[in-house]
Amino acid sequence: MTALQASPNSTFIINDHIITGEGVSFTPSPNTSGLFKQGFPDTIVIHFTAGSSLASSVNVLTRPDSGVSAHFAVGRNGNIVQMLPTNKIAWHAGESHFQGRSGLNQYSIGIELDNAGQLKERSDGTYESWFGKVFEKSEVFEAKRENQHATGYWHKYSEIQIARTLALCKALCEHYQISTIVGHEEISPSRKVDPGPAFPLQKFKELVLLPNTNEWVTDSKDTSSQREAHDQFRRDITSPIKKIANVSANVLNVRKGPGTSFPTLDNGLNKGEILKVLEKQGEWAKVSFTKVGWVNTAFIHEVTEKSPFKS
Ligand SMILES: [Zn+2]
Known part of the structure; x- marks a missing residue:
């Protein structure tokens, strides 16, 4: 700095x-x-x-x-x-x-x-913004995610x-x-x-x-x-989404860490809500929805990426 x-x-x-x-x-x-x-x-x-x-x-x-x-x-x-x-x-x-x-x-x-x-690639290997400023490759983030609209x-x-x-x-x-x-x-x-x-x-x-x-x-x-x-x-x-799950309990507590000793976030999740599973520790899964928190895996149903609603 x-x-x-x-x-x-x-x-x-x-x-x-x-x-x-x-x-x-x-x-x-x-x-x-x-x-x-x-x-x-x-x-x-x-x-x-x-x-x-x-x-x-x-x-x-x-x-x-x-x-x-x-x-x-x-x-x-x-x-x-x-x-x-x-x-x-x-x-x-x-x-x-x-x-x-x-x-x-x-x-x-x-x-x-x-x-x-968003930038455009130029023929000389540099990149250009919509207002005409040129950027070197080191200033550019290339998004390669195939399942995302925002590649480039x-x-x-x-x-x-x-x-x-x-x-x-x-x-x-x-x-x-x-x-x-x-x-x-x-x-x-x-x-x-x-x-x-x-x-x-x-x-x-x-x-x-x-x-x-x-x-x-x-x-x-x-x-x-x-x-x-x-x-x-x-x-x-x-990294692409690894796993998707939906909530199988009627109401599910979301906690700040992997265990019941961690405090819960303000609002729980409702049955059917879709989560992205980020990682697991024992019977706990770190999930993201609009927030990130931990849930007990007994109360979620993990499904494949392509069919989150299929049970
Ligand atoms: Zn905006």
Whole structure:
């Protein structure tokens, strides 16, 4: 890390819905529909800007005629710009649906990461964004998942940018009753692809929502153990779904760890809900749905990837 970068472990203070801390600034946006209703926000939506710089994106998100805004934008050097206090509704999600809700702006905090988005391969082996900026191969994440629509070339996020976004989300979770982290592509799948395959969304959700998993590779100078962790992390996020299960109990507790001594997450799962099985320890399975947690395998029914509804 260079001296210009804020430390991913620096603390944030939330006072009157405004965050202060190292590398955090506030540029107000007029683009809001007013205060959240009581009990909200309870969700965080992750986006990429598909823009050329943090400054240009903040400019758009705070311009009165743009019709868009977000609560935060996170730069590639880890700097964070807040644009709306987190008790006010921003305009980042647009038409969106998730778990029976529509119009996720009224429920969620929007975080935009400075990232050029999807890239085109050029004949000379470099890559180009929609606005004409050229990127070297080292800046490009190639998504090869055959079962995903989003194959192709994507601008990589920086490690410090992801680490700072993680720290920001953890601070927000401590202050608000956040139960859900989603990518924009998950709530507007027909029209949005952000944050895209270069963002480790599943791992990120797990790190935000499970309090004992704090680690992130943050230094760009690879030591061999860091490189190993990074490689594992890349394998985790690109490996195909191993197993799917559905819930066979009427109501199933989800816990923060593999055993009844671990606390349960706020809401249990209902019969028939579909889970992705990530790993197993004894009679416990770590599963992901909109969150990540542990369930007792006696109460789930594991099925093959292709037919999750067949029993
Ligand atoms: Zn978005």
